[in-house]
Amino acid sequence: MPPHTDRAKEARLTTYDKNDCPQCNAWLLAPEWSEYLSERCVRHTWSCEKCGYQFETSVFFAAAPSEADAA
Numbered sequence: 001m002p003p004h005t006d007r008a009k010e011a012r013l014t015t016y017d018k019n020d021c022p023q024c025n026a027w028l029l030a031p032e033w034s035e036y037l038s039e040r041c042v043r044h045t046w047s048c049e050k051c052g053y054q055f056e057t058s059v060f061f062a063a064a065p066s067e068a069d070a071a
């Protein structure tokens with residue numbers, strides 16, 4: 001299990017892991033819209049330039065237990 005030292009970095013990796021159109025497999029550079037639903041949930045709205053397909057992905061950040069609390 002990887003250490004949870006940088007949540008922001010992890011979120012970015014998760015985001016850019018889902019940047020291809022599920023319909024035509026075109027590469028999507030960035031989400032058209034990102035909405036912060038809560039502290040631990042972000043919803044991205046994607047729009048494909050090639051086929052016009054639109055879809056949403058939700059990113060949930062795992063609650064870091066007491067690991068980050070270590071001093």
Ligand SMILES: [Zn+2]
Pocket residue numbers: 021022023024025026048049050051052053
């Ligand atoms: Zn597409």
